[in-house]
Amino acid sequence: MDPDTDHDGLTDSEEVNVYFTDPKDADTDDDGLTDGGEVKVYGTDPLDADTDDDGLTDGGEVSIYGTDPLDSDSDDDGLNDGYEVSIGTNPLDPDTDDDGLTDGYEVSIGTDPLDPDTDHDGLIDGIEVSTGTNPLDSDTDDDGLLDGYDVEFIQNIVNGLPTSAFKRGKSPDDHRAAINDILDDVETSLLNGQNFDAIKLLKNLRTHVDGVPNADNNDWIIDNAARKQVRDLIDILLNNLLL
DSSP states (O other): OOSSTTOSSSOHHHIIIIIOOOTTOSSTTOSSSOHHHIIIIIOOOTTOSSTTOSSSOHHHIIIIIOOOTTOSSTTOSSSOHHHHHHHTOOTTOSSTTOSSSOHHHHHHHTOOTTOSSTTOSSSOHHHHHHHTOOTTOTTTTOSSSOGGGSSHHHHHHHHHSOGGGBOOOSSTTHHHHHHHHHHHHHHHHHHTTOHHHHHHHHHHHHTTSOOSSSOOTTOSBOOHHHHHHHHHHHHHHHHHHHO
Protein backbone atom coordinates (compact mmCIF):
# COMPACT_ATOMS: atom_id res chain seq x y z
CA MET A 1 0.00 0.00 0.00
CA ASP A 2 1.34 3.46 -0.98
CA PRO A 3 1.89 5.55 2.20
CA ASP A 4 1.44 8.74 0.11
CA THR A 5 -1.61 8.11 -2.04
CA ASP A 6 -1.65 11.54 -3.76
CA HIS A 7 2.15 11.85 -4.02
CA ASP A 8 2.20 15.29 -2.48
CA GLY A 9 5.14 14.71 -0.15
CA LEU A 10 3.08 14.00 2.94
CA THR A 11 2.14 10.55 4.11
CA ASP A 12 -1.53 9.74 4.27
CA SER A 13 -1.16 9.45 8.04
CA GLU A 14 0.35 12.96 8.26
CA GLU A 15 -2.42 14.37 6.12
CA VAL A 16 -5.19 12.80 8.19
CA ASN A 17 -3.74 13.13 11.67
CA VAL A 18 -1.42 16.14 11.58
CA TYR A 19 -2.28 18.57 8.80
CA PHE A 20 -5.92 17.61 8.15
CA THR A 21 -5.37 17.81 4.42
CA ASP A 22 -6.94 15.49 1.87
CA PRO A 23 -4.77 12.40 1.36
CA LYS A 24 -6.39 11.92 -2.04
CA ASP A 25 -5.76 15.48 -3.27
CA ALA A 26 -2.16 16.63 -3.71
CA ASP A 27 -3.24 20.27 -3.46
CA THR A 28 -5.99 20.40 -0.90
CA ASP A 29 -6.55 24.16 -1.05
CA ASP A 30 -6.10 24.40 -4.85
CA ASP A 31 -3.53 27.17 -4.64
CA GLY A 32 -1.02 25.68 -7.06
CA LEU A 33 1.33 24.24 -4.43
CA THR A 34 1.32 20.66 -3.27
CA ASP A 35 0.45 20.06 0.35
CA GLY A 36 3.91 18.70 1.01
CA GLY A 37 5.52 21.70 -0.64
CA GLU A 38 3.47 24.04 1.51
CA VAL A 39 4.40 22.25 4.72
CA LYS A 40 8.02 21.32 4.06
CA VAL A 41 9.30 23.99 1.65
CA TYR A 42 7.33 27.22 1.90
CA GLY A 43 5.83 27.11 5.38
CA THR A 44 2.43 28.10 4.03
CA ASP A 45 -0.90 26.72 5.15
CA PRO A 46 -2.01 23.80 2.97
CA LEU A 47 -5.60 24.50 3.99
CA ASP A 48 -5.54 28.18 3.03
CA ALA A 49 -5.02 29.13 -0.61
CA ASP A 50 -3.81 32.59 0.40
CA THR A 51 -1.84 32.16 3.61
CA ASP A 52 -0.92 35.84 4.04
CA ASP A 53 -4.31 37.15 2.88
CA ASP A 54 -2.84 39.53 0.32
CA GLY A 55 -5.12 38.63 -2.55
CA LEU A 56 -2.68 36.32 -4.34
CA THR A 57 -2.70 32.55 -4.04
CA ASP A 58 0.33 30.96 -2.45
CA GLY A 59 1.12 29.24 -5.74
CA GLY A 60 0.81 32.48 -7.66
CA GLU A 61 3.20 34.19 -5.28
CA VAL A 62 5.79 31.43 -5.59
CA SER A 63 5.48 30.60 -9.29
CA ILE A 64 4.31 33.79 -11.02
CA TYR A 65 5.16 36.90 -9.02
CA GLY A 66 8.12 35.79 -6.94
CA THR A 67 6.58 37.41 -3.87
CA ASP A 68 6.63 36.02 -0.35
CA PRO A 69 3.51 33.93 0.38
CA LEU A 70 4.10 34.54 4.09
CA ASP A 71 4.35 38.34 3.82
CA SER A 72 1.36 40.29 2.53
CA ASP A 73 3.61 43.21 1.55
CA SER A 74 6.75 41.66 0.13
CA ASP A 75 8.50 44.95 -0.68
CA ASP A 76 7.32 46.78 2.46
CA ASP A 77 5.98 49.76 0.53
CA GLY A 78 2.64 49.96 2.29
CA LEU A 79 0.58 48.15 -0.36
CA ASN A 80 -0.22 44.48 -0.18
CA ASP A 81 1.03 42.29 -2.99
CA GLY A 82 -2.37 41.55 -4.47
CA TYR A 83 -3.29 45.21 -4.66
CA GLU A 84 0.00 46.01 -6.36
CA VAL A 85 -0.63 43.39 -9.00
CA SER A 86 -4.16 44.73 -9.55
CA ILE A 87 -3.00 48.34 -10.14
CA GLY A 88 0.10 47.43 -12.10
CA THR A 89 2.82 48.34 -9.62
CA ASN A 90 5.66 45.95 -8.88
CA PRO A 91 5.13 44.01 -5.64
CA LEU A 92 8.90 43.45 -5.48
CA ASP A 93 9.87 47.12 -5.92
CA PRO A 94 8.81 49.63 -3.26
CA ASP A 95 9.17 52.51 -5.75
CA THR A 96 7.91 51.22 -9.07
CA ASP A 97 8.36 54.46 -11.00
CA ASP A 98 11.67 55.41 -9.34
CA ASP A 99 10.53 58.87 -8.32
CA GLY A 100 11.77 58.72 -4.74
CA LEU A 101 8.38 57.96 -3.19
CA THR A 102 7.19 54.51 -2.19
CA ASP A 103 4.21 53.12 -4.04
CA GLY A 104 2.15 53.10 -0.85
CA TYR A 105 2.92 56.72 -0.09
CA GLU A 106 1.99 57.75 -3.61
CA VAL A 107 -1.36 56.02 -3.34
CA SER A 108 -1.96 57.73 0.01
CA ILE A 109 -1.30 61.26 -1.33
CA GLY A 110 -2.95 60.70 -4.71
CA THR A 111 0.07 60.71 -7.01
CA ASP A 112 0.50 58.05 -9.69
CA PRO A 113 2.87 55.27 -8.59
CA LEU A 114 3.36 54.40 -12.27
CA ASP A 115 4.31 57.94 -13.37
CA PRO A 116 7.38 59.61 -11.85
CA ASP A 117 6.02 63.07 -12.71
CA THR A 118 2.31 62.87 -12.01
CA ASP A 119 1.49 66.46 -12.95
CA HIS A 120 3.99 66.61 -15.84
CA ASP A 121 5.64 69.83 -14.70
CA GLY A 122 9.26 68.78 -15.11
CA LEU A 123 9.85 67.72 -11.50
CA ILE A 124 9.54 64.14 -10.36
CA ASP A 125 7.08 63.57 -7.54
CA GLY A 126 9.78 62.84 -4.97
CA ILE A 127 11.56 66.12 -5.65
CA GLU A 128 8.27 67.99 -5.38
CA VAL A 129 7.47 66.46 -2.01
CA SER A 130 10.97 67.10 -0.67
CA THR A 131 11.09 70.71 -1.87
CA GLY A 132 7.56 71.70 -0.91
CA THR A 133 5.86 72.01 -4.28
CA ASN A 134 2.64 70.17 -5.05
CA PRO A 135 3.11 66.99 -7.12
CA LEU A 136 -0.56 67.22 -8.12
CA ASP A 137 -0.38 70.84 -9.31
CA SER A 138 1.90 71.67 -12.21
CA ASP A 139 2.08 75.34 -11.18
CA THR A 140 2.05 75.31 -7.40
CA ASP A 141 2.38 79.07 -6.92
CA ASP A 142 0.13 79.98 -9.87
CA ASP A 143 2.68 82.32 -11.39
CA GLY A 144 2.38 80.99 -14.92
CA LEU A 145 5.54 78.88 -14.79
CA LEU A 146 5.50 75.10 -14.45
CA ASP A 147 7.16 74.03 -11.21
CA GLY A 148 10.04 72.40 -13.05
CA TYR A 149 10.70 75.65 -14.92
CA ASP A 150 10.36 77.91 -11.88
CA VAL A 151 12.71 78.83 -9.04
CA GLU A 152 10.25 78.13 -6.21
CA PHE A 153 11.46 74.60 -5.52
CA ILE A 154 15.04 75.86 -5.14
CA GLN A 155 14.08 78.82 -2.98
CA ASN A 156 12.03 76.62 -0.66
CA ILE A 157 15.17 74.66 0.17
CA VAL A 158 17.45 77.69 0.35
CA ASN A 159 15.09 79.44 2.74
CA GLY A 160 14.79 76.33 4.90
CA LEU A 161 18.53 75.99 5.47
CA PRO A 162 19.98 77.07 8.82
CA THR A 163 22.04 80.24 8.85
CA SER A 164 25.09 78.16 9.74
CA ALA A 165 24.95 76.52 6.29
CA PHE A 166 25.92 79.81 4.62
CA LYS A 167 29.23 81.59 4.35
CA ARG A 168 29.14 84.52 6.71
CA GLY A 169 29.05 87.98 5.16
CA LYS A 170 28.55 91.36 6.76
CA SER A 171 25.38 89.93 8.27
CA PRO A 172 24.57 86.25 8.89
CA ASP A 173 22.07 85.97 6.04
CA ASP A 174 23.88 87.99 3.36
CA HIS A 175 24.57 84.99 1.13
CA ARG A 176 21.10 83.50 1.52
CA ALA A 177 19.76 86.87 0.39
CA ALA A 178 22.21 86.97 -2.51
CA ILE A 179 21.05 83.56 -3.72
CA ASN A 180 17.42 84.59 -3.45
CA ASP A 181 18.08 87.84 -5.31
CA ILE A 182 19.58 85.93 -8.23
CA LEU A 183 16.73 83.43 -8.22
CA ASP A 184 14.23 86.28 -8.22
CA ASP A 185 15.99 87.70 -11.27
CA VAL A 186 15.87 84.26 -12.90
CA GLU A 187 12.12 84.11 -12.34
CA THR A 188 11.62 87.59 -13.78
CA SER A 189 13.58 86.60 -16.88
CA LEU A 190 11.54 83.43 -17.29
CA LEU A 191 8.24 85.26 -16.89
CA ASN A 192 9.40 87.69 -19.58
CA GLY A 193 10.37 84.85 -21.90
CA GLN A 194 14.08 85.67 -21.58
CA ASN A 195 15.28 82.11 -21.09
CA PHE A 196 18.80 82.86 -22.28
CA ASP A 197 19.21 85.46 -19.53
CA ALA A 198 17.74 83.08 -16.95
CA ILE A 199 20.18 80.35 -17.94
CA LYS A 200 23.10 82.78 -17.75
CA LEU A 201 22.06 83.83 -14.26
CA LEU A 202 21.66 80.23 -13.12
CA LYS A 203 25.06 79.25 -14.45
CA ASN A 204 26.58 82.17 -12.58
CA LEU A 205 24.77 81.18 -9.39
CA ARG A 206 25.99 77.62 -9.77
CA THR A 207 29.61 78.82 -9.53
CA HIS A 208 28.81 79.87 -5.96
CA VAL A 209 27.64 76.38 -4.93
CA ASP A 210 29.94 74.15 -6.98
CA GLY A 211 32.64 73.25 -4.45
CA VAL A 212 33.23 69.48 -4.66
CA PRO A 213 33.44 67.86 -2.22
CA ASN A 214 34.32 70.78 0.04
CA ALA A 215 33.51 74.48 -0.13
CA ASP A 216 36.03 76.89 -1.62
CA ASN A 217 36.32 80.65 -1.14
CA ASN A 218 33.80 81.30 -3.90
CA ASP A 219 31.05 79.17 -2.37
CA TRP A 220 28.18 80.88 -0.58
CA ILE A 221 26.98 77.67 1.08
CA ILE A 222 29.63 76.07 3.25
CA ASP A 223 27.70 73.03 4.49
CA ASN A 224 28.65 70.23 2.09
CA ALA A 225 25.31 68.40 2.07
CA ALA A 226 23.29 71.62 1.74
CA ARG A 227 25.52 72.94 -1.03
CA LYS A 228 25.17 69.69 -3.00
CA GLN A 229 21.40 69.73 -2.55
CA VAL A 230 21.07 73.27 -3.87
CA ARG A 231 23.51 72.61 -6.70
CA ASP A 232 21.57 69.50 -7.75
CA LEU A 233 18.32 71.48 -7.79
CA ILE A 234 19.90 74.24 -9.89
CA ASP A 235 21.04 71.52 -12.30
CA ILE A 236 17.48 70.21 -12.58
CA LEU A 237 16.20 73.66 -13.52
CA LEU A 238 19.08 74.23 -15.93
CA ASN A 239 18.50 70.89 -17.62
CA ASN A 240 14.80 71.62 -18.01
CA LEU A 241 15.49 75.02 -19.53
CA LEU A 242 18.13 73.64 -21.89
CA LEU A 243 15.88 70.91 -23.28
